[in-house]
Structure formats: structure tokens, C-alpha cells
Amino acid sequence: MLDPQVTVADFGGRVERIRPSVPVSEEELIAAAQDGDREAFDELVKRHYRRVFTLARRLVADADDAHDVTQEVFLRAYRSLDKFRGDAQLSTWLYRITANCAATHLGKSSRHRHDALGDDEAIVDERPDSNPELLADAASVRERLDLAIAELPPRLRAVVMLRDVYEMPHEVIATELGISESAAKVRLHRARKKLRERIFGQSAAEEES
Amino acid sequence: MTTSRLERVVSEAIEQGRLYDPAIEDGLTLLEQAQLAQYRRLLRTIRELRDELDPVDPGRVGEVLAYIDEAVTNAPSGRARKVAYIGGLAVVGAAGAVVCVVQIRHRRPAFAS
Numbered sequence: 092m093l094d095p096q097v098t099v100a101d102f103g104g105r106v107e108r109i110r111p112s113v114p115v116s117e118e119e120l121i122a123a124a125q126d127g128d129r130e131a132f133d134e135l136v137k138r139h140y141r142r143v144f145t146l147a148r149r150l151v152a153d154a155d156d157a158h159d160v161t162q163e164v165f166l167r168a169y170r171s172l173d174k175f176r177g178d179a180q181l182s183t184w185l186y187r188i189t190a191n192c193a194a195t196h197l198g199k200s201s202r203h204r205h206d207a208l209g210d211d212e213a214i215v216d217e218r219p220d221s222n223p224e225l226l227a228d229a230a231s232v233r234e235r236l237d238l239a240i241a242e243l244p245p246r247l248r249a250v251v252m253l254r255d256v257y258e259m260p261h262e263v264i265a266t267e268l269g270i271s272e273s274a275a276k277v278r279l280h281r282a283r284k285k286l287r288e289r290i291f292g293q294s295a296a297e298e299e300s
Numbered sequence: 301m302t303t304s305r306l307e308r309v310v311s312e313a314i315e316q317g318r319l320y321d322p323a324i325e326d327g328l329t330l331l332e333q334a335q336l337a338q339y340r341r342l343l344r345t346i347r348e349l350r351d352e353l354d355p356v357d358p359g360r361v362g363e364v365l366a367y368i369d370e371a372v373t374n375a376p377s378g379r380a381r382k383v384a385y386i387g388g389l390a391v392v393g394a395a396g397a398v399v400c401v402v403q404i405r406h407r408r409p410a411f412a413s
Contacts, residue, residue: 133365140361145354158360162367169368232345256349280307283339286346291338 117181125172132172135181136165143185149252150193152241156200163192186257190249190267197245232290239289243282250275251282306332310339319343 115134123131143164148157167188168175175184240248249268253259254275261279265272306328313319319340325333 136364136368137361140364141353141356144356144360145352148354149349154354158363161360162364165364166368166371169372232341233348236342236345251346255343255346258350276311280304280311283310283342284304284307287335287338287342290342 118177121172121175121177121181125175132169139182139185140165142182143189146186146189146252146257147193149240149256150190150245150249151196152245152248156196160189160192160196163196164188167192186253186259187263187267190253190259190264194249194268197249235290236286239286242289243285247278247282247285250278251286254279255283306335310336314343 115131117135117138120131120135120138124135140161144157144161147160147164148154151157151160164185168185175181240251243251246268250264253264253267254261259267261272261275265275268275270278309324309328310319313321313324318324325336328336
């Protein structure tokens with residue numbers, strides 16, 4: 092019999108028990124989930140889904156692929172939650188798993204196409220908003236940044252996202268992407284340069300030098 | 301100073317938290333100063349992305365939970381895997397013993413006759 096303090100609700104096709112809205116800290120949820128409390132883990136998924144999905148979408152570009160990556164992230168997190176020691180925030184730990192899952196996903200995609208993507212090869216984006224003329228006309232730096240990021244090759248996009256947006260250390264980025272730290276730094280230089288050139292354009296003097 | 305060297309200067313300044321320090325402009329040409337200003341604007345804008353979250357369909361969270369349920373239900377537990385492994389070894393070992401016994405018995409009549 093269910094606890095009278097607990098209500099039953101349909102959540103995305105799953106019938107779940109929902110406890111009254113007693114604020115529960117993340118640390119308490121993590122401890123409970125590590126002790127095998129599945130409801131506590133589900134609550135952590137609900138709290139972090141959007142952040143993880145957003146990073147996954149930024150890394151793999153396609154929303155459906157990002158959802159697949161997000162599923163894999165939470166499954167891996169569920170299976171290895173006992174290894175989470177709490178010396179970093181849970182979101183940071185999840186971001187690391189996301190980076191790793193996205194790299195695996197992109198690796199599978201490139202193998203499926205039988206041609207590995209080089210750093211300078213962009214996935215052809217046929218959306219109208221990736222049209223270079225539209226890019227030049229984009230009103231704000233922010234709009235141009237969004238378009239320029241979408242045009243970056245996945246390998247460059249991954250490092251610039253993880254470093255400049257999520258502020259991950261170089262060694263962590265290198266580990267999760269399966270590359271050397273120096274390769275991660277080189278990719279970061281190239282990504283920033285490409286973004287700057289794409290957003291602000293190359294001046295005549297720059298092209299001559 | 302080449303553009304790639306400017307990128308290194310920018311990277312070092314970012315690592316040291318000195319991107320907006322006017323001192324890093326010392327020795328830069330006007331063109332490089334202009335590019336540095338572009339990098340500063342780029343970094344400022346890109347960092348704003350961290351606080352922006354994509355809209356998501358609430359049903360997607362339920363799909364993730366169902367996916368975990370399915371994976372956990374279908375995957376054998378660690379103990380079950382261990383039992384299956386030991387059981388497999390036992391079967392192979394027993395089969396090997398039977399083969400040895402059969403071969404020995406087949407050889408014995410030759411010596412007996």
C-alpha cells in the first residue's frame with residue numbers, strides 16, 4: 092500500500108509515485124541513489140536532463156542524436172553512480188560522461204559513413220540558416236556565433252564547447268575525447284580562430300599577412 | 301607577430317584569467333589589437349551559452365527513465381553473470397573429463413586382447 096503522503100501520477104507514460112514537494116538536497120538524493128533508491132536517481136535525472144541534453148545537442152548538433160546520447164549518459168551514470176565520490180558537482184561529472192558519450196557517438200557516425208572526419212571537414216549542414224549569405228547578414232554577434240558554431244567541424248566544436256562554455260580542464264577534455272592534451276589545445280586554437288573569422292570576417296590586411 | 305602567435309597569447313591570457321588585462325596589448329600591432337578585441341567579444345558571448353538551456357519535451361525524460369528500466373531489467377546482474385561463467389566452466393570441464401574417460405576405455409580392450 093502506498094504511503095498516504097504520496098500521490099500517483101503519470102509521467103511521460105510511466106506511472107510514478109511522487110512525494111510531496113519537500114525540498115531534498117542533491118547530496119541527499121545522490122546518497123539515496125547510491126544506496127539503491129531508484130526514485131532518488133529518477134529525481135536526479137529529472138533535475139539534470141535539460142543541462143545534459145543541451146550539452147549533448149551542442150556536441151552532436153542533431154536533437155534526436157542528442158536525445159540518444161542523453162539516454163546513454165544517464166544509463167552510464169546509473170551503472171557507475173557508486174564511483175561518484177562527490178569531490179566535484181554531479182553536473183560536472185555528468186558533463187564528463189556526456190563528452191565521452193558524444194565522442195563515441197560521433198566516432199560511430201563517422202565510421203558508419205566510412206570516412207573519418209578531419210578537423211577541417213565540416214558536416215554539411217543544409218539548413219537554410221547555415222547559408223553563408225544569411226550568416227553575413229545576421230544582426231548580432233550572438234546570432235552569428237550560433238551559426239558559426241553550427242558550421243564548425245564536430246571535433247573542433249567539441250573542444251571549444253567543453254573548454255570555453257563549460258570550462259573543463261584541458262586534461263579532462265583530452266581524456267573524455269580520447270585525444271592527447273596537446274591535440275586538444277591545438278583544436279581549441281583552431282576552433283577559436285575559425286569562430287572569430289566566421290563571426291567578424293577577415294580584414295583585407297589580415298588576408299595579406 | 302603572426303596570427304597563430306596571437307592565438308597563443310590569447311590562450312595564455314585566458315588560462316591566466318587576464319584576457320581583459322590591458323597589459324597583454326603591449327607590443328601588439330593595430331591589426332592584432334583589433335583581433336584581440338574580437339577574441340574578447342567572442343569569449344564574452346560564448347560564455348553566455350552556459351546559462352542557456354535548450355527547451356525539451358517533458359516526455360523525453362520519461363523515455364530516458366524507461367530506457368534505463370529496460371536496460372537494467374534485460375541485463376543480467378553481476379552475480380548472475382558470475383554464476384553463468386562458473387557454470388559454463390563446469391560444463392566444459394565435465395565434458396572434457398567424459399571425453400578422456402571414453403578415450404581411455406576405448407584403448408583398454410586393445411591391451412587386454
